Amino acid sequence: MMFADDSGLLRQLLAEALTSRGFHMAGVADTVPEILRLVAADPPDVVVLDIRMPPANGNEGIRAAEAIWQDHPQAGLLVLSHYAETSYAVRLLEGSSRAVGYLVEDRVQDTARITEAIDRVGAGEVVIDPMSSTGCCAAGEPSIRWKP
Numbered sequence: 001m002m003f004a005d006d007s008g009l010l011r012q013l014l015a016e017a018l019t020s021r022g023f024h025m026a027g028v029a030d031t032v033p034e035i036l037r038l039v040a041a042d043p044p045d046v047v048v049l050d051i052r053m054p055p056a057n058g059n060e061g062i063r064a065a066e067a068i069w070q071d072h073p074q075a076g077l078l079v080l081s082h083y084a085e086t087s088y089a090v091r092l093l094e095g096s097s098r099a100v101g102y103l104v105e106d107r108v109q110d111t112a113r114i115t116e117a118i119d120r121v122g123a124g125e126v127v128i129d130p131m132s133s134t135g136c137c138a139a140g141e142p143s144i145r146w147k148p
Contacts, residue, residue, distance in 0.1 A: 001118065002027040004035035004064070005050040005080070014048075017111040023118065031055070032064045043072045046099075046122045048114075051081040065100075076121040078114075080105050101127035 001023055005011045008030065015025050027038035031054050039047060047068055051061035065077045076099035083104065101121045103114070117127045 001025060001046040001048065001122075002029070002035060002038055002044045003048045004029040004032070004053065004061075005048075006030050006053045007050070014111075014114070018115065018118070021111060021115050023115070032060045035064060036067060039068055039072060039075070043075055046076040046078060046118055048078045048080065048118065051079050074099075076100065076124070078103065078117055078121045078127070082106065098126065099124045102129060103127070104129045 001018070003011065003015060003018070003025065005014070011028055011030065015028050019025050026042055026044050027035070029035035029038055035047065035049065047065075049061040049064055051059060053060040053064070061079050061081075065079060068075055068077060078101035080103055099121050101117050103117055120127050
């Protein structure tokens with residue numbers, strides 16, 4: 001798996017936590033161009049992306065997910081966000097009906113929650129944070145399969 005986040009501390013802590021839980025961390029990046037280079041060189045099973053990353057700190061994580069899917073459609077993608085933005089979750093679901101996830105960072109209280117999400121995305125499932133899934137369902141998105 002690979003992980004991209006612009007927060008050095010979060011990157012380090014999450015990489016260590018996931019490695020200690022048996023995940024092979026094939027690459028860690030702090031920018032979108034860097035994660036795209038890593039994925040191109042050695043496509044992983046799952047890529048975890050922060051939604052806001054340099055240089056613009058907008059929705060680069062979503063755009064990176066779309067770029068990764070274009071070149072590596074077999075890759076699972078889990079996007080982490082500070083906010084429960086229904087539009088971002090819907091945009092991810094429009095890109096793929098399998099192996100995709102969207103979690104609100106503040107609701108990921110421990111590594112068990114994120115490791116479960118990574119495992120499920122790696123198995124081809126869709127994982128959407130409950131805070132976003134209500135809005136997605138209201139928007140008419142039928143692809144959400146949430147297991148509490």
